Amino acid sequence: MTSGRTGAVRITDVAALAGVSPGTASKALNDTGQLRRETRERVRRAAEQLGFTPDGRGRALSSGRSYTVGLITTDSSGRFSIPIMLGAEDALSAGEMALLLCDTRDDPVREQHYVRTLLARRVDGIIVTGRRTEPRSPIKVPVPVVYAFSGSTDPADASVVVDDRGGATTAVGHLLDIGRTAIAHVTGPQRHRSAVERAAAAADTAGAAFRGPVLYGEWSERWGRGAVDLLLRAHPDLDAVSCGSDQIARGVCERLRELGRRIPDDVAVTGYDNWDVMALACRPPLTTVDMELEELGRRAARMLLDAVARHPHHGTLEMPARLVIRASTLPD
Amino acid sequence: MTSGRTGAVRITDVAALAGVSPGTASKALNDTGQLRRETRERVRRAAEQLGFTPDGRGRALSSGRSYTVGLITTDSSGRFSIPIMLGAEDALSAGEMALLLCDTRDDPVREQHYVRTLLARRVDGIIVTGRRTEPRSPIKVPVPVVYAFSGSTDPADASVVVDDRGGATTAVGHLLDIGRTAIAHVTGPQRHRSAVERAAAAADTAGAAFRGPVLYGEWSERWGRGAVDLLLRAHPDLDAVSCGSDQIARGVCERLRELGRRIPDDVAVTGYDNWDVMALACRPPLTTVDMELEELGRRAARMLLDAVARHPHHGTLEMPARLVIRASTLPD
DNA sequence: GAAAATTAGGAATTCGTTTTCCGAACGGAC
């Protein structure tokens, strides 16, 4: 029925069926040029009838746009990159764009390689994302770039990052709201920017209720368990722990339980990340901060789409975090 | 220095520098046609000097190959799809191919849409992966397809799946090896094929040592904790629990600990998935079955590359699982 | 030393669209 061995129908076939030239068919389908409404419709019907979908290769070549963007991630196995990827993919597919996945495994050589292959494929733009919130050095390419999660060190670049201070502020604010007066903060390594930011905001927000110092350690349940012993020794009046991650928070809860402290009656606990497998499996389920990474990815993708459409954004956008309240801070 | 506004260097530029025609340059760079060695080298040097990378669009159009494959996943947020994706991406990038990511969110309409856009982009092949081990209905497309994790219901299609029976057999075999004589199995919902398969293999392998019936429930820590109470009541002599997932196993361990049973001295426990955040955070760390999903993804990608190169595979390949031994079964 | 076979490389075509020009037809104004 259709022409060609693969059954692929070309715009020529559509044009022939509609009784117009290929160029006219193209204009009709793309809403360009000057055509009678009747002609446009006729071509559209013909295209529909034949099940025509323009060949991306030819389209890319002649239009100068590939309708493709690259996603460079330094670590797609990380649980942060994944929601970002999905959000980006979602927003892009809504914009008729496709996403080329590149996992550099944190290797600069691989990154360089990927940048080249993406450019060779003439992607319309690139999203760069990393595993940590530390800003990273920008890539130098002649197409629009948006940095997600890990912002660019160049403030003129377009970046979308999380608001760590805001997130921690909200969490501790909630602890104050429910009447807590002796709040500690347990978090990851001090060399991690997100740990430091969240800690600073937590301490600031708690004010007089803060029971320092901030306990820096690792992002693990184990550390959460260990920190509890230190805390209870130093602050017998402790009635709340704000944690830098859900893993830590879960460890904290476990140890508190072991010691017979009731959560949240005796001690309220908040996490960070809203990582379901931690936050929901925790006993009790965790009140925690959701960074809305999928939305962050969507936002980055939309910014990239804007840039591709010649309306580039500049500077760093901080996405607000959202507090998810669960039993670990609810009196009932 | 180079031509064009974007600094893009075309094969024409290379040809001019080498003093040959564009066609000849193409042959030199692709190792086709009949050329003197000296000519080839000259062209190569010119290409290198100009930093030439062939434009993917032109290449795709004229060669008939896009050097791109699509990855359709029904659920990329799932922790199973991700390693598969990464493995596939790894193998493909080694083959100079790029990966277009499509997340259908388990929606047939979206899937259909993605299939069409992938075909419109003239991908060289498609990898289809799902969130569960149930075989799925194949997609009908005129390009090679490999099904990963969720095999195709059509046995003539190429599928790469996990060996659930083998994995469970290995785990229970290990329990027998360390001298356990009363082994139970706790797993997920009976409507999940992987739960049933693993359970059947576990019971078969344990033989006289099996303490039935298989406990079907949900894939959660909570269920693991609950199952322990049922088990200890029914089988006071219990000395090993084989679990259908690491989450369940972790719940089992937790409850056993609470009840004062020593692991593995009193009761040994095995998990399934080797999900680090569960298996390593568990007290004690879990002996568990690793499905080697990244390798599965790599394998699927390589099979697809073969098919693209006109050497298609057929039938279903079961990837062997690997037992990872940790403290939950080690006497010491 | 002429005919045949081989080798090296160029010219032109192809892939499928978009896009840029143009020319034809049409309508209205005088």
Add this chain to the structure above:
DNA sequence: GTCCGTTCGGAAAACGAATTCCTAATTTTC
């Protein structure tokens, strides 16, 4: 009835590489 301005749509030129002929030039063969 001519002239001018629109409106519509066709012809052809990109886009960038790969590939298919094809023709010289060289080598081999008898």
